[in-house]
Amino acid sequence: MKVAIIGKGTSAIITALRLIKDDHDVEFFYDPDTQPLSVGESTTPHIGSLIFETLDISIGDLADNGIISYKNGIKYIGWGSGGSFRHHFHGGECAFHFESGILNPFIHNHLEKELGIKYHAERVDDYEIDGEQVHVNNKEYDFVVNCAGWDDDSEYYKPVFETVNAAILYTSETIDDPTYTLHRATPDGWEFGLPFPDRNLTKHGYLYNRNLSDPDIPGKKISWTPRFSKKLIQNRFEAYNGNRLFFMEPLEALSLMYYTEFAKSISDFLKTKRDVKDYNEANQDYLKSITSYSKSVAWYYSYGSKYDTPFWNNIQKRSNIYLNTQCFSNRYDSMQELFYASYNKRDEDLLSIGCFSYHDYKDVACGMLQRPVQKVLEDVFDYPLDALDIDDDIVDTKDDDDV
16 A cells, blocks of 8 residues: 655654555655654664564664664663662563664665655645545545644543653763663652763653652753543544654653554554454554553552652552552452462463563562562562472562662
């Protein structure tokens, strides 16, 4: 199909790569008078794989050209019991950090020069459906994916519970851990740090809830309203992705991961008859994914942090309530039962909190509680060691001087 993509940001690139990979023809429309904000961003392994599979450009190629920095996982400081730990990628996977003002032009240049993708420097205010075609600025397409950012006129839902909704962006000339995204708890929320060791700098975002605090920290302030669209597929000719579709907060780079997932969902929809049944199924799956995302975010916040502040007291209580109502079936009545069954039987399907697997849960639970898995099961979940079929694996829970 011939698809018009509205926008030129990271989510537009992700959407285009997926559609190109699936043999669709894409063209970009963007407003030449709008300059996108160049921000530091972090990825999951899904995005590096998509770039390589579509463009034959590896993470190593990007690193060698000084475009990205390597990412092996996330380092948490001050979360849970207040220690430090790393949430690693599993299976030898790798991701990367980047600045949108550096990576995105590189990808666009490759798409235009190497693949012949067309770009239209035209503002798009609306498009019209005429029979089986969509007219975008008097050009005909089979489908449109709008990735043009926030839209106050569309219908959105609010999340079940709101976490952070503002950030102060700044840059430092220090590197905490050269291949790990930093997630440091603060009294007001938490702070991310994206290391770029080749440039000897870190891109920071001090995240907080503007309804609870107003930190006095130098930097560029931005804010947003956490929300998600009621539909992924707006009609049989149009879909949303990126911030036009949803944005809650930047924890674990989950937003970009889900933009990748939803790009695939859009591409899959284009392979169907696009009738009412296909439309309903695609949107039902999308809403299930949003619920999965919410569970994943709640899971992290449920451990709290070392800070006894309004932000953390409120979010820890609300996230635990949400998890207790969303994650447990009649078979397992609590996180303890679920964790034990998953660990003892080595069945990853038993424990899946949101988008995370048993391995993720083990790493994060042990890190948040600063205990090896045996002690988590025995001390926290009250299961005797002699009743467990376990080995001696212990997660990285090293305390840091800067905790």
